[in-house]
Amino acid sequence: MEGGANMIIADGKVHNPIKSIIDGARISHFIAKTTPHLARKKWISGMLTPNGRIFIDQGAKTALINGNSLLPAGIISAEGNFERGDAVVICDDNNNEIARGLSAYSIRDTLDIKGKSTPEIENILGYRGRTALVHRDDLVISDIGDYVD
Numbered sequence: 547m548e549g550g551a552n553m554i555i556a557d558g559k560v561h562n563p564i565k566s567i568i569d570g571a572r573i574s575h576f577i578a579k580t581t582p583h584l585a586r587k588k589w590i591s592g593m594l595t596p597n598g599r600i601f602i603d604q605g606a607k608t609a610l611i612n613g614n615s616l617l618p619a620g621i622i623s624a625e626g627n628f629e630r631g632d633a634v635v636i637c638d639d640n641n642n643e644i645a646r647g648l649s650a651y652s653i654r655d656t657l658d659i660k661g662k663s664t665p666e667i668e669n670i671l672g673y674r675g676r677t678a679l680v681h682r683d684d685l686v687i688s689d690i691g692d693y694v695d
Contacts, residue, residue, distance in 0.1 A: 551582065551585075552575070552576065552577055553575075553576045554567065554573050554574070554575050554576075555573060555574040555576075556571060556573045556574075557571065557572075583683075586683075587686050590633065590646055590647060590648060590684065590685070590686050591646050591686040591688070594633035594646075594648075595633065596626075596628075596632075596633045596634050596635045596646060597626050597627055597628035597629075597632040597633060597634065598624060598625060598626020598627060598628035598632070598634045598635070598649070598653055599624065599625050599626055599634065599635045599636075599637055600616070600621055600623075600624045600634050600635070600636050600637070600649070600656065600679070600680075601621070601622045601623045601624065601625075601637050601638070601639060601641075602616065602620045602621055602622060602636060602637070602638060602639070602644070603620050603621075603622055603639065604638070604639070605620055606619075606620020606621070607620075607638050607644055610636070610644060610645055610685065610687060611644075611687060613682060614682060615677075615678035615679075615680060615681045615682040615685065616636060616645075616647070616678060616679050616680040616685065617664065617677065617678055617679065618656075618659040618660060618661070618662050618663075618664075618667060618679050619661060619662060619663050619664075621656065621659075621660035621661060621679065622639060622660065622661070623657075623660060624653055624656045624657055624660065625653075626653060627653060628649055628652065628653050628656075629649075629652045629653075630649060630650060630651055630652055630655075631648055631649070631650075632648070632649055633646060633647070633648060633649075634646070634647060634648075634649045634680070635688075636680065636685075643688045644687065644688060645680075645685055645686060645687045645688050646685075646686050646688055647680035647681075647684050647685035647686065648680065648681075648684035648685075649679060649680055650675065650676040650678060650679055650680065650681065650684075651675065651676075651679055655671055655675070656679060658670050658671065659671065659679075664677050
């Protein structure tokens with residue numbers, strides 16, 4: 547059970563199979579080897595094909611390594627063709643991969659708000675978006691080989 551979810555296999559041919567489980571019917575019960583949170587991190591880091599790259603400054607790199615989200619203020623530039631929710635690679639200014647994550651903004655919006663503080667974003671985009679460009683829950687640090695919880 548790599549997906550982080552427990553699973554029960556029961557006889558589906560009986561009437562009301564869930565009630566039969568509650569009443570003590572024979573089942574096969576599989577316990578997950580990981581939590582849903584860690585399964586999500588593994589999915590982000592290894593199963594998704596990134597559609598772009600986001601380049602960050604040293605302050606943002608330090609913030610990510612310390613477990614924080616990626617804010618637009620720390621972004622230097624971006625490239626690729628990504629939309630909101632797409633996987634991206636996050637690189638330092640030397641093009642070294644630091645992390646992978648799910649972007650809360652498209653490439654167009656990312657380029658518009660790069661280097662900007664949170665209060666400026668709504669004025670630039672014309673709508674109130676998310677504070678983080680990549681939230682820490684949607685982020686996996688690559689350089690260290692560890693997950694940001």
